[in-house]
Each structure stands twice: as C-alpha cells, then as structure tokens.
Amino acid sequence: MEIQMTGQTTGKAIELEQAAVHFGSFQAVHPTNLRIEPGEFFSILGPSGCGKTTLLRLLSGFLDPTGGDVRIGGKSMVGIDPSVRPTALIFQNLALFPLMTIWENVAFGLEMRGWTKAKRRARAEELLATVALSDHAGKMPAQLSGGQKQRVAIARALAVEPSVLLLDEPLSALDLKLRQHMRAELKQIQARTGITFVYITHDQGEALTMSNRVAVMNRGRIMQTGTPDDVYDRPDSAFVATFVGEMNAVDGKVVTALDRVALVETPLGRFRAANPKGLGPGDEAILFVRPEKMRLLNAKEDEDNSIAARVTRRDMEGAWSTVVAHAEGRELRLHLPHSGRDTPPSGEVTLGFSADAGVILPKGEMSDD
Amino acid sequence: MTRLFRAFGAPLASVILLLSGVWILGLIAAPQLIMIEQSLWRMERPEGSAEISVQIDGLYNRLDVIGLDRSVAESETDSAKRETELAALAAEEAAIKAEIAVLEEKESTPVKVYTLDNFGQMGSAHLAIFAKTIVASLAVSAIALVVCYPIAYAVAKLETPRTAAAIMLALVIPYAINELLRIFAWQMILNNNGPANALLGLLGFDPVPFLDSGAGVFVAMVYAYILFMVFPLYNVLETLDSNQVEAARDLGASTWQIHRRVVIPHARPGIAVGCIMTFMLSAGSYAVPYIMTRGTAAPWFTQLIYNRFFEATNWNVGAAYALSLLAVCTVFIFLMMRLLKVSLKDIAK
Ligand SMILES: Nc1ncnc2c1ncn2[C@@H]1O[C@H](COP(=O)(O)OP(=O)(O)OP(=O)(O)O)[C@@H](O)[C@H]1O
Numbered sequence: 099m100e101i102q103m104t105g106q107t108t109g110k111a112i113e114l115e116q117a118a119v120h121f122g123s124f125q126a127v128h129p130t131n132l133r134i135e136p137g138e139f140f141s142i143l144g145p146s147g148c149g150k151t152t153l154l155r156l157l158s159g160f161l162d163p164t165g166g167d168v169r170i171g172g173k174s175m176v177g178i179d180p181s182v183r184p185t186a187l188i189f190q191n192l193a194l195f196p197l198m199t200i201w202e203n204v205a206f207g208l209e210m211r212g213w214t215k216a217k218r219r220a221r222a223e224e225l226l227a228t229v230a231l232s233d234h235a236g237k238m239p240a241q242l243s244g245g246q247k248q249r250v251a252i253a254r255a256l257a258v259e260p261s262v263l264l265l266d267e268p269l270s271a272l273d274l275k276l277r278q279h280m281r282a283e284l285k286q287i288q289a290r291t292g293i294t295f296v297y298i299t300h301d302q303g304e305a306l307t308m309s310n311r312v313a314v315m316n317r318g319r320i321m322q323t324g325t326p327d328d329v330y331d332r333p334d335s336a337f338v339a340t341f342v343g344e345m346n347a348v349d350g351k352v353v354t355a356l357d358r359v360a361l362v363e364t365p366l367g368r369f370r371a372a373n374p375k376g377l378g379p380g381d382e383a384i385l386f387v388r389p390e391k392m393r394l395l396n397a398k399e400d401e402d403n404s405i406a407a408r409v410t411r412r413d414m415e416g417a418w419s420t421v422v423a424h425a426e427g428r429e430l431r432l433h434l435p436h437s438g439r440d441t442p443p444s445g446e447v448t449l450g451f452s453a454d455a456g457v458i459l460p461k462g463e464m465s466d467d
Numbered sequence: 468m469t470r471l472f473r474a475f476g477a478p479l480a481s482v483i484l485l486l487s488g489v490w491i492l493g494l495i496a497a498p499q500l501i502m503i504e505q506s507l508w509r510m511e512r513p514e515g516s517a518e519i520s521v522q523i524d525g526l527y528n529r530l531d532v533i534g535l536d537r538s539v540a541e542s543e544t545d546s547a548k549r550e551t552e553l554a555a556l557a558a559e560e561a562a563i564k565a566e567i568a569v570l571e572e573k574e575s576t577p578v579k580v581y582t583l584d585n586f587g588q589m590g591s592a593h594l595a596i597f598a599k600t601i602v603a604s605l606a607v608s609a610i611a612l613v614v615c616y617p618i619a620y621a622v623a624k625l626e627t628p629r630t631a632a633a634i635m636l637a638l639v640i641p642y643a644i645n646e647l648l649r650i651f652a653w654q655m656i657l658n659n660n661g662p663a664n665a666l667l668g669l670l671g672f673d674p675v676p677f678l679d680s681g682a683g684v685f686v687a688m689v690y691a692y693i694l695f696m697v698f699p700l701y702n703v704l705e706t707l708d709s710n711q712v713e714a715a716r717d718l719g720a721s722t723w724q725i726h727r728r729v730v731i732p733h734a735r736p737g738i739a740v741g742c743i744m745t746f747m748l749s750a751g752s753y754a755v756p757y758i759m760t761r762g763t764a765a766p767w768f769t770q771l772i773y774n775r776f777f778e779a780t781n782w783n784v785g786a787a788y789a790l791s792l793l794a795v796c797t798v799f800i801f802l803m804m805r806l807l808k809v810s811l812k813d814i815a816k
C-alpha cells in the first residue's frame with residue numbers, strides 16, 4: 099500500500115499561542131500553548147466534553163480563537179476559511195455525502211478545485227486502490243460497511259493533499275477488531291505520507307499505541323503533553339495519573355521530603371514514593387501506584403513500602419488477573435501475570451511496592467473512570 | 468391483508484379496512500368519478516327530430532283539412548248522416564291530436580348523449596387563459612421556491628432550535644386569519660391609493676396599477692401559498708447533517724458549490740413537494756384572482772370553470788375544463804418528480 103502524492107506535500111507544524119475559545123461566558127478552551135511538529139502523530143486525549151472537538155475546530159477553521167493565535171506552517175490561520183486551510187478534517191460521523199458514489203465522494207475536493215471529470219475519476223480510483231476499495235468506486239456510501247466507509251473518509255481527506263489531517267474520534271463507531279485494524283492502517287498512512295496527524299480520542303489505548311506524543315485534556319485545559327511513556331509513567335497531575343491507565347490512589351500528607359523522594363503519611367501507613375512536583379512537608383498530597391507495580395510479598399520479603407490487606411475478589415483478564423484487596427476500607431488493585439499454575443491469592447496478604455513505583459502528586463481533580 | 472388481520476385481530480382489521488374503503492371511495496374516487504362522468508355527456512335533441520317536425524306539420528295540416536270537412540258535414544241536411552259524419556271527424560281529430568302530443572313530447576325532450584365534445588369546447592380565448600394560468604402558477608412556484616429556500620435553510624441550519632421554533636411560529640401566525648381576509652388586506656395594500664403606492668409616491672414614483680396589471684394576483688398568491696413551500700423545505704433541510712456542509716467546506720467548496728452539490732440534492736424531495744403544492748394551489752386558486760383583480764385583468768382559469776357551472780350553467784363543459792386542469796396538474800407532478808429524481812416514496816417521507 100503506497101500513497102502517492104501528486105504534489106509536494108509534507109506535514110506542517112501547528113502552533114497554538116495563548117489560543118482560547120469562549121462560547122458566551124463559557125470558556126471551552128483556556129489559553130493554550132502547544133506546538134505540534136511537522137509529520138508528527140499527535141493525539142489529544144480527554145473525557146467527553148473537555149473541549150477536544152473545539153480544539154480541532156480551531157485548527158480546521160470552523161472556529162476562530164477568541165484570544166491568542168493559531169499558526170499552521172508558521173502562518174497565522176485566524177480569519178482563514180476552512181476551505182483554504184491546508185487541513186483536512188475527518189468527522190466523528192465521517193459525514194460522507196450519501197447521495198454521491200464512493201468515487202465522487204473521494205473526488206469531491208478535486209471537483210471543487212476544478213479538475214476535469216476524467217482526471218478526478220482517475221485520481222479517485224488511485225486513492226481507492228490504496229485503501230483497498232477499488233471494487234466499490236461506483237457504490238453509494240450506504241452500501242458499504244463501517245470500516246469501508248471509514249476508509250472512504252480517509253481517502254476523501256487525502257485527496258486534497260492536506261499538510262495536516264485532523265481526525266475526530268474516527269474509529270469510535272467501529273467494533274474492537276476493526277478498530278485495531280484501522281489503527282494500524284492509519285499509522286501506516288501517516289508514516290508514508292508524512293502528513294501531520296492530529297488525532298482526537300477519548301480512548302487512551304488508541305492514543306498510547308498510535309501517537310508520537312499525546313496531550314491529555316480536561317475541562318478546556320491541556321494538563322500534560324508528552325510521549326505515551328511520559329504520560330503513562332510520569333503523570334504530573336492527579337487527573338492525568340488517574341485518567342491514563344488504571345491507578346491506585348491514597349490521599350495523605352507529606353511528612354518529609356528529600357530531593358526526589360518523599361515520605362507521605364496516609365490512613366494505610368507511611369509510604370516512600372517519588373516526588374516529581376517537589377512537595378514539601380505538610381503539603382496535602384495523593385499517593386499513586388499502578389496496579390502492575392504492586393506486588394504480593396512473601397512472609398519474609400522486604401520492600402520499600404508494604405500494606406496489610408485482605409483479598410476480596412479476583413478478576414481474570416486473560417494475560418493477567420486483577421486482584422482486588424481492601425485495607426482500612428479502601429480498595430487496592432494489583433495485576434498479577436497469569437501463568438495458569440499459581441494458586442490465586444486469598445485471605446490476608448501483604449502488598450508491597452518500591453519507592454520508585456509510587457508517585458506523590460498534589461491534591462487535585464481525579465478522573466472518575 | 469392477512470398481515471393486517473394477524474396484526475390487529477379480525478374486528479379491528481375489519482374496521483380499518485372499512486375506513487380505508489370509505490376513505491378511498493368517498494374522498495378520492497367519488498368526486499373524481501362524478502366529474503369525469505359529468506364531463507363526458509351533454510343533452511341533445513333526439514335523433515330524427517327533423518322528421519318528427521315534418522310529421523307534426525303534416526298532422527297539423529290534416530287537422531285543418533278535418534276542420535274543412537267538418538264545415539262541409541255541418542251543411543248536410545240529412546240529420547242522421549250529418550251526425551255520423553261529425554262523429555267520425557271528431558274521432559279522427561282526437562286521434563291526430565293525441566299523436567301530435569306524443570310526437571311533440573318526443574321532439575322536445577333532449578336525450579343524454581355521451582361524447583368527448585365537451586373537451587373540444589375550449590375556444591382559443593379560453594385556451595390562452597388556460598395557458599396563462601399554468602405559466603403564472605409555475606412562476607408563483609418558482610418565486611416561492613427562490614424566496615423560501617434561503618429562509619428555510621437559515622432557519623433550519625443556522626439558528627438554534629429555539630430561535631428556529633420562534634421564527635416558524637411567526638411565519639404561521641398570519642395564517643390563523645382567514646385566507647379571504649388576508650387577500651383583501653393585500654388588495655388594499657396594492658390598491659392604486661394604498662400604502663404600497665403611497666410609499667412609491669414618497670420616493671417620487673408614479674403610482675403603479677398593481678391590481679389592473681395582474682401583478683397583484685402574483686404577489687398575493689406568493690403570499691397566500693408560501694407556507695406550503697417553507698414547511699416542506701424546512702423539514703427536509705432540518706434533516707441535513709451539518710457535518711456534511713462542513714465537510715464540503717473543509718474540502719474546499721464555496722458557498723454556492725456547497726448548495727449545488729450537497730444541500731440542494733438533499734432538499735430535492737422537499738423542493739418537489741413544495742413546488743407541487745404551490746403549483747396546484749395557485750392553478751386551482753379562485754379567491755385570490757377574484758379578489759385581487761375585481762374583474763379588471765384577464766381571469767384565472769378557475770374563474771372560467773366557475774362561470775361554466777354558475778353563469779353559463781353548462782356543468783358538462785365546466786367539468787371538462789376542471790378535468791383538463793387536473794390533468795395538467797398531474798402531469799406537472801410527475802414532471803417535477805422526474806426532474807428532481809424523487810420517487811413517491813421520498814415524497815411520502
Ligand atoms: N457551539 C457551542 N456553543 C456553546 N457551547 C459549546 C459549543 N460547542 C461546544 N460547546 C461546549 O464546549 C465544551 C467542549 O465541547 P467539545 O465538543 O469540544 O467536547 P469534546 O471534548 O469534543 O467532547 P466529546 O468527547 O463528547 O466529543 C462542552 O461543554 C460543550 O457543551
């Protein structure tokens with residue numbers, strides 16, 4: 099599968115400088131600074147209603163910022179109509195034109211640019227071939243399956259040779275298998291075309307597997323930007339820590355703090371953990387530990403931190419199992435690799451985690467999912 | 468049918484069938500059939516009525532002859548012979564009178580004759596009015612479409628639902644007033660000394676004879692039937708996914724291109740319904756041309772039909788005229804559907 103671009107298109111950089119969006123008195127996007135590199139696969143991840151679509155409409159031109167600047171390829175885009183921006187948008191519901199054939203859909207942008215029918219048709223056929231839909235050129239959108247429609251939408255957007263492709267949860271309507279397949283396909287297209295992809299999703303798995311970098315958004319603010327490893331392993335706010343991946347959280351107060359590590363007092367005891375935000379003694383804090391970083395300790399085993407708990411449930415997840423334990427009325431989860439030989443833990447156990455497995459972050463809003 | 472019975476049970480299904488039957492017969496078939504029947508016959512003097520007249524004349528001659536014979540007989544001296552001759556003559560006279568009565572009855576009673584002649588009755592003057600009515604109705608539909616499309620689009624796509632509801636309500640409220648009163652209002656507005664001409668006068672123009680020129684009919688008709696264009700358009704435009712409009716724009720379409728390639732194709736069923744409704748209402752309108760022209764401009768075809776029924780009292784020709792109009796309207800419906808590539812199914816939606 100090779101996508102041939104006729105012109106000389108490469109991805110362009112996107113810059114937001116204090117860009118903000120108000121709807122009346124409601125601030126949908128707070129002043130935001132962001133730079134997306136040319137040719138990057140950049141995801142924006144966040145819960146429903148956090149302003150992802152709004153941010154994307156800012157880039158595609160359907161909204162102008164109520165403050166700040168939006169630049170694509172170094173040029174300010176404020177006041178520039180969507181029809182002339184170097185962007186193409188793939189809608190959440192795809193928005194294929196139901197009364198046009200597949201090839202007419204794909205060729206729509208070329209038609210608008212005044213290509214002759216023969217040329218457009220030829221180009222549409224080429225693009226359809228790259229998304230494995232050659233046999234369907236003459237059909238209507240309603241005759242295609244979800245995944246096929248998805249690919250038509252991609253081909254239609256690529257036809258105008260954008261420098262930036264904006265995707266608004268394009269896979270959310272597909273079933274799991276197809277979604278995984280399309281992820282790979284999108285990734286390939288992005289790698290081959292070199293177009294900058296801005297990919298919006300509330301599915302963290304999607305964001306983590308596909309992106310070069312991810313921005314996690316909440317309530318109109320970008321909370322953290324970084325590689326998938328950064329946001330997963332080094333969250334810098336309670337929200338990012340809890341929104342991305344599963345997390346155990348226990349609130350407490352910092353007792354002593356060294357350069358990188360702090361001791362925190364919690365209802366479950368005192369724990370040592372990383373202190374990336376440099377909290378000081380007396381600060382309200384939350385201790386976070388990933389379930390896969392928790393271990394079951396043997397009777398004689400020693401660890402930086404340990405918690406006495408009682409196993410209440412075990413959920414088999416396939417490659418691993420989730421053990422749910424309770425301590426002082428709080429729920430703690432740990433993931434155990436599934437070998438099929440061990441007897442599942444039960445009753446009173448001791449859980450432990452190393453100092454660098456836990457992280458202490460300032461008290462703040464947490465994701466509730 | 469069996470599905471109906473299974474779904475609703477025998478009693479309810481029978482009621483439904485009965486009601487549909489009554490509906491189809493009473494509301495659709497009966498009026499049309501009556502009109503068709505009416506248009507297909509006329510009353511004629513009976514066949515061979517000329518010979519009957521000759522026959523009657525002959526019989527009257529015969530009566531005169533009998534009168535002569537009687538005066539001859541009365542001068543007869545033999546009283547017995549005189550009596551018998553007079554009696555014979557009286558008998559013959561009575562027989563002839565009876566025959567005349569029968570023949571005259573036969574001659575003067577017209578008979579019902581089925582013929583297509585009624586449809587051929589339209590003289591060139593009426594044909595011209597017919598053509599004018601059709602062309603003017605087409606123009607009314609076209610103007611209504613041009614006026615309503617932007618309104619319907621703006622209300623359906625640009626306004627928030629609440630504003631849209633308010634605007635639609637504002638459009639409907641005037642229609643709570645009786646149609647005749649609204650037309651009279653327009654008659655007054657467009658009168659030679661009405662507000663429209665007063666305004667033109669203020670701007671330094673000479674008064675325009677809106678009503679005498681027939682322009683008034685036009686304006687009032689667009690006004691009277693515009694709702695029947697707005698609503699179908701609004702309904703169909705409301706169902707257009709805004710993302711499609713945005714997708715087209717994102718792919719480089721100008722406003723005109725968006726409408727030509729995305730919005731209008733989507734709106735086709737609504738356009739068809741709106742055009743058909745305004746066309747039929749305009750072509751069949753009686754009150755608007757009647758009130759607006761007060762007989763000063765050439766009449767509308769419906770007025771001709773009306774006149775056949777009530778002034779010329781020739782119902783058969785009236786029915787034929789009405790059916791001609793109906794036929795043109797039907798042709799128009801199918802033409803519209805062909806032109807806009809919509810099927811009955813789309814329209815039913
Ligand atoms: N045109 C508008 N007028 C007023 N408020 C709006 C408008 N568009 C969006 N909002 C508000 O802005 C906020 C962000 O909306 P947005 O559509 O960007 O969310 P999102 O992150 O894309 O959510 P989802 O994942 O559900 O699509 C929401 O609270 C929404 O109600």
Ligand SMILES: [Mg+2]
Nearest residue numbers: 150151152266
């Ligand atoms: Mg959204």
